[in-house]
Amino acid sequence: MKLSPDETIYWKYGFVEISATLVWTWVVMLVLIITSVLITRKLKSELRISRWQCILEMLVTGINQQIKEVGLGHPEKYIWFLGTMFLFIATSNLFILFPFYEPPTGSLSTTVALSLSVLVAVPVFGIMESGIGGYLKTYIEPTFIMLPFNIISELSRTLALAVRLFGNIMSGGVVVSIILSITPFIFPVIMNALGMLTGLVQAYIFTILATVYIAAGTNESKKTEEPIKTNK
Amino acid sequence: MDSTTIIAFVSIIVAGFTTGIGCIAPALAQGRSVATALSSLAQQPDASDTITRTLFVGLAMIESTAIYCFVVSMILIFANPFWNHFIATAAK
Numbered sequence: 001m002k003l004s005p006d007e008t009i010y011w012k013y014g015f016v017e018i019s020a021t022l023v024w025t026w027v028v029m030l031v032l033i034i035t036s037v038l039i040t041r042k043l044k045s046e047l048r049i050s051r052w053q054c055i056l057e058m059l060v061t062g063i064n065q066q067i068k069e070v071g072l073g074h075p076e077k078y079i080w081f082l083g084t085m086f087l088f089i090a091t092s093n094l095f096i097l098f099p100f101y102e103p104p105t106g107s108l109s110t111t112v113a114l115s116l117s118v119l120v121a122v123p124v125f126g127i128m129e130s131g132i133g134g135y136l137k138t139y140i141e142p143t144f145i146m147l148p149f150n151i152i153s154e155l156s157r158t159l160a161l162a163v164r165l166f167g168n169i170m171s172g173g174v175v176v177s178i179i180l181s182i183t184p185f186i187f188p189v190i191m192n193a194l195g196m197l198t199g200l201v202q203a204y205i206f207t208i209l210a211t212v213y214i215a216a217g218t219n220e221s222k223k224t225e226e227p228i229k230t231n232k
Numbered sequence: 233m234d235s236t237t238i239i240a241f242v243s244i245i246v247a248g249f250t251t252g253i254g255c256i257a258p259a260l261a262q263g264r265s266v267a268t269a270l271s272s273l274a275q276q277p278d279a280s281d282t283i284t285r286t287l288f289v290g291l292a293m294i295e296s297t298a299i300y301c302f303v304v305s306m307i308l309i310f311a312n313p314f315w316n317h318f319i320a321t322a323a324k
Contacts, residue, residue, distance in 0.1 A: 167296070171299065204288070205288065
């Protein structure tokens, strides 16, 4: 039984192999890019906009609001990263609906790549916001003794992000294939629907956790606290 | 019993126990967290957005422990490195 789409190889030459993960990742990317290009070709700012532009606006404002609620003050600076992450993971999990499709997030390669990009994004955003000194100060955050634990937690939460997403999507596929061999009539459909729901929730969780890590790395909480001004 | 039999025997039994025992604690923890979330929603329905979002994030983090156990079971059953190694050396 195949555990991940990495094992389905369509073409191989030397060490270059085109696996199912690669093919379906590119399909999801092409769908996202072509849809966005087609919808944003003629953007209007009047009262009556096309329904596709309305959908995109709902998505963008929704993600902006979620980022703001988690604690990042200016979501425009981060939405290019977090929004793309959410849209990619959500689309690749929702396309389980279509036959012959294998979600690329069901392969450890994709999820490790996504969580490595979060690992790199946290220092990048932190240094862009507070400078190198300000970012390194977050490691000493509550007290100085927490330094080794903060470093370990950086690595362990990256691993946790990757394995969480991989485990959820992979287990959805494995459960559907097992139920197909036991009761092939209606229950695989129900389990597939549950898999799509889990996929959406996991996309949201991944993005929210990435937002929380970036907010912790950019010291957002320190900036919004203003000292109480006393008049002397 | 030779080594391959022992490996298969132990892998299968441990795979079963891993998921079985490993899912007890996350399930109990998730039950408690949902119960607390429900009671705080009943106390303060205005904060339902924050409470729901925090509940989902917390549930996903607790769930990931159960997912780790499941992944280990799957590796033991389908991608067992010791089994593959012994099969490869036995084939030579």
